[in-house]
Amino acid sequence: MVKHFNIIRKASAASLLAFVMAVPAGAAECIAPADPGGGWDFTCRTVGRLLTEEGIVDGNVQVTNMPGGVGAVAFANVASKRADDPDLLVATSTVGITQIAQGKYPAGVDTMRFVAMLGADVGVIAVNKDSEFETLDDLLAAMKSDPDSVITAGSSGVGGWDHIRLLQLAQAGGVEDLKTLRWVQFDGGSPAVTQMMGGQVNVVSTDLGEIAGFVESGDIKILAALSDEPIEAFPDAPTAKSQGYDVTGYNWRGFYTGGDVSDEAYDGWVANLKTLYDSPEWQQAAIASGLTPIWRGGPEFSQYVIDQEQLMGNISREIGVIK
Amino acid sequence: METLSFLANGFTVAAQPINLALILVGCFVGTLIGSLPGLGPVNGVAILIPLTFAFGFDATSSMILLSAVYYGCMYGGRISSIMLNIPGDEPAIMTTLDGYPMAKSGRAADALAISGVASFIGATLATIGLTLFAPLLAKAAIYFGPADYFALYVMAFATIGGIAGIDPRKTLLAAFVGLMIGTVGLDPATGVARYTFGSFNLYDGFDTIVALVGLFAVSEILMFMELKIKTAAIIPLGRTLPRLSTIKEGLGASFRGSGIGFIAGILPGAGASLGAVMAYTFEKQLNDKDGTFGNGDPRGVAAPEAGNNAASGGALIPMLTLGVPGSGTTAVMLAMLISLNVQPGPLLFEKQPELVWGLVASLYLANIALLILNIPLIGIFTRLLRLPSWALMPFVVAISYLGVYAISHSPFDLMVMVGFGVLGFVFRKLDISLVPVVLGLLLGMDMENNLRRALSISGGDPSILIESPISIGLYIVTGAFLVFSIYLSTRSHKRRDV
Numbered sequence: 001m002v003k004h005f006n007i008i009r010k011a012s013a014a015s016l017l018a019f020v021m022a023v024p025a026g027a028a029e030c031i032a033p034a035d036p037g038g039g040w041d042f043t044c045r046t047v048g049r050l051l052t053e054e055g056i057v058d059g060n061v062q063v064t065n066m067p068g069g070v071g072a073v074a075f076a077n078v079a080s081k082r083a084d085d086p087d088l089l090v091a092t093s094t095v096g097i098t099q100i101a102q103g104k105y106p107a108g109v110d111t112m113r114f115v116a117m118l119g120a121d122v123g124v125i126a127v128n129k130d131s132e133f134e135t136l137d138d139l140l141a142a143m144k145s146d147p148d149s150v151i152t153a154g155s156s157g158v159g160g161w162d163h164i165r166l167l168q169l170a171q172a173g174g175v176e177d178l179k180t181l182r183w184v185q186f187d188g189g190s191p192a193v194t195q196m197m198g199g200q201v202n203v204v205s206t207d208l209g210e211i212a213g214f215v216e217s218g219d220i221k222i223l224a225a226l227s228d229e230p231i232e233a234f235p236d237a238p239t240a241k242s243q244g245y246d247v248t249g250y251n252w253r254g255f256y257t258g259g260d261v262s263d264e265a266y267d268g269w270v271a272n273l274k275t276l277y278d279s280p281e282w283q284q285a286a287i288a289s290g291l292t293p294i295w296r297g298g299p300e301f302s303q304y305v306i307d308q309e310q311l312m313g314n315i316s317r318e319i320g321v322i323k
Numbered sequence: 324m325e326t327l328s329f330l331a332n333g334f335t336v337a338a339q340p341i342n343l344a345l346i347l348v349g350c351f352v353g354t355l356i357g358s359l360p361g362l363g364p365v366n367g368v369a370i371l372i373p374l375t376f377a378f379g380f381d382a383t384s385s386m387i388l389l390s391a392v393y394y395g396c397m398y399g400g401r402i403s404s405i406m407l408n409i410p411g412d413e414p415a416i417m418t419t420l421d422g423y424p425m426a427k428s429g430r431a432a433d434a435l436a437i438s439g440v441a442s443f444i445g446a447t448l449a450t451i452g453l454t455l456f457a458p459l460l461a462k463a464a465i466y467f468g469p470a471d472y473f474a475l476y477v478m479a480f481a482t483i484g485g486i487a488g489i490d491p492r493k494t495l496l497a498a499f500v501g502l503m504i505g506t507v508g509l510d511p512a513t514g515v516a517r518y519t520f521g522s523f524n525l526y527d528g529f530d531t532i533v534a535l536v537g538l539f540a541v542s543e544i545l546m547f548m549e550l551k552i553k554t555a556a557i558i559p560l561g562r563t564l565p566r567l568s569t570i571k572e573g574l575g576a577s578f579r580g581s582g583i584g585f586i587a588g589i590l591p592g593a594g595a596s597l598g599a600v601m602a603y604t605f606e607k608q609l610n611d612k613d614g615t616f617g618n619g620d621p622r623g624v625a626a627p628e629a630g631n632n633a634a635s636g637g638a639l640i641p642m643l644t645l646g647v648p649g650s651g652t653t654a655v656m657l658a659m660l661i662s663l664n665v666q667p668g669p670l671l672f673e674k675q676p677e678l679v680w681g682l683v684a685s686l687y688l689a690n691i692a693l694l695i696l697n698i699p700l701i702g703i704f705t706r707l708l709r710l711p712s713w714a715l716m717p718f719v720v721a722i723s724y725l726g727v728y729a730i731s732h733s734p735f736d737l738m739v740m741v742g743f744g745v746l747g748f749v750f751r752k753l754d755i756s757l758v759p760v761v762l763g764l765l766l767g768m769d770m771e772n773n774l775r776r777a778l779s780i781s782g783g784d785p786s787i788l789i790e791s792p793i794s795i796g797l798y799i800v801t802g803a804f805l806v807f808s809i810y811l812s813t814r815s816h817k818r819r820d821v
Contacts, residue, residue, distance in 0.1 A: 045372070069523045184780055199466070214668060289666075
């Protein structure tokens with residue numbers, strides 16, 4: 001019996017090993033620089049799955065979770081150890097670029113080669129269905145007259161992308177004392193929304209994707225979509241632009257790879273991701289999860305990332321997050 | 324009645340051969356993963372996700388598989404707690420307190436049986452709660468604000484003093500050490516790095532499971548190496564199969580523990596560990612008249628196991644109805660649902676009744692499967708004690724390293740684990756209980772986050788902490804609890820003096 005048991009135990013340990021480490025040489029790998037469950041994890045898992053299913057890459061795409069420092073651990077790891085690995089993608093987004101712009105990564109955007117973005121989540125400003133704020137004007141007027149009176153919340157900490165987007169809007173609305181606005185951080189968009197429904201906070205600024213279910217059910221309403229065009233899923237929700245405030249706040253999802261990767265491998269990834277982007281399956285998966293499919297790839301995307309880093313840095317300085 | 328017809332439909336979904344097979348596979352794999360120190364439900368579920376994609380299961384079947392694994396892990400976590408004094412996962416910490424002493428005194432089979440039945444009761448009651456009240460409970464959970472969460476954690480910490488150890492001062496010290504370790508990393512509210520010394524590896528703080536494996540498993544190995552030089556204690560094998568009559572000893576505790584655990588599970592973020600802690604401390608306060616708790620009281624095994632299993636069932640409620648994960652594992656499941664184009668949230672029950680009720684029905688089946696599966700496993704696991712330590716310990720080492728490496732693929736975490744092992748060894752030599760260290764680390768972060776949130780809401784005014792009726796109620800319960808336990812301890816001292 002003991003022997004028998006040992007065999008089971010050994011076999012199970014071995015099969016676990018196989019689960020954990022079965023990365024055949026040369027197979028593609030996607031690093032999600034966060035714990036399972038977040039946006040980066042979703043990006044890696046969905047794109048990885050579709051790359052395999054559509055036959056764009058051979059074999060499974062191994063997803064590795066490398067959490068730490070809002071992506072800084074994975075960034076440092078790739079920069080120091082895997083800068084020339086041609087089979088590697090790392091998920092990133094506007095959130096990661098915000099961190100880089102604020103000097104919270106070990107190096108700047110030029111350390112990596114940014115491959116492409118495949119879609120973007122749209123930022124929204126939402127309130128309860130029975131909120132006293134009927135329009136964005138109402139909200140901004142209240143913030144302007146008494147910045148202390150409105151409690152705002154989102155999924156990022158002070159100076160994170162959810163917070164910055166809201167401050168940009170407040171700035172456009174003429175709110176002068178940005179630092180007195182109350183900001184509460186929650187562990188995600190849905191916790192922030194449920195706390196708003198429970199009456200703890202008044203306004204939530206976050207990505208639409210995670211909280212779309214609450215808009216659909218009518219529990220909350222969107223005061224402003226931070227997009228150029230009205231959101232496809234909720235065409236009635238007004239954009240900030242249409243209400244006279246020139247603010248957009250996308251959270252794009254994309255990938256970088258090591259800085260020493262050859263042009264050949266880099267172009268290969270750009271082409272593969274473009275093929276994926278053009279497939280109906282990606283368009284469908286993206287829309288279902290609240291993303292708007294948007295393509296930027298190769299050098300165009302690299303330049304976009306550089307521009308965005310500068311923009312973020314400027315905003316962060318204006319609102320006093322960095323000096 | 325409507326609910327029953329939905330549930331009946333759910334059973335037809337769950338009874339499809341493929342889903343039945345997945346339930347069985349999930350339960351078995353889950354029990355195994357749960358019993359291995361380091362590998363817990365989060366890893367188990369995360370590891371299996373690519374597999375569900377590879378086989379092309381639909382959302383319902385995938386959820387059934389993952390939930391079976393999840394429930395299986397909650398059952399399995401107790402096994403190494405009882406047999407080795409090494410918790411298989413965080414929620415199983417409390418089970419070491421009485422489970423291991425039971426095993427040491429030759430009652431391993433009883434402990435496994437009692438905890439197995441307690442797990443069954445906890446999980447089944449939680450599933451019934453999920454069936455009947457899910458939307459209602461989710462609405463109630465919304466009114467729990469940051470200040471109320473903070474009060475809840477204050478209550479948990481106030482009761483920790485009574486958990487373990489001979490000397491409450493040492494328990495308090497251990498909890499403070501845990502709290503201090505918990506402050507390492509990025510401050511979530513402001514993004515400022517604390518005690519990271521410029522190392523990005525420390526930005527996310529210490530992973531509780533890494534700390535847990537280090538504190539319990541690695542220190543166990545160090546203790547063993549020291550003991551080997553002297554004489555290794557021989558654990559009497561005792562019976563290898565449980566007596567039916569012993570199972571009864573844990574029944575009352577199981578029901579009480581289930582209720583407490585279920586409530587902890589519904590509150591997003593509190594989760595299974597808090598459920599187990601509160602179930603244990605409540606049971607101990609209620610019934611520890613002769614000081615048997617901590618020395619192998621069956622009720623001390625039943626209560627936390629029922630508590631953590633009920634909490635895992637409860638945690639599915641906010642995940643399904645609000646899209647807010649109640650625990651780490653449900654966060655992973657949530658991510659998988661989204662990537663399968665299923666949007667959890669207020670409309671899930673209306674839009675995907677087949678998925679929800681199929682899942683609920685399969686939870687009932689999974690529970691029954693787990694109970695049946697666990698009975699023959701008791702015989703196998705008790706024989707584990709016959710293995711000489713020199714043969715067992717290398718396995719523990721290997722599994723600890725494997726489990727921790729599997730979480731993050733980070734050699735740094737392995738060093739952290741060894742560091743915690745040394746800390747655990749020192750604490751053990753000083754007779755300081757390790758349980759409060761892990762609880763300080765585990766609950767302290769959430770406690771701080773909620774305090775910070777409450778103060779951000781109020782603009783720094785601390786009176787918000789005692790404004791809501793929920794928090795006032797929780798503080799009253801905490802106060803009553805403390806007064807009661809002080810009264811009890813002075814009375815028992817007097818009795819001893821006589």
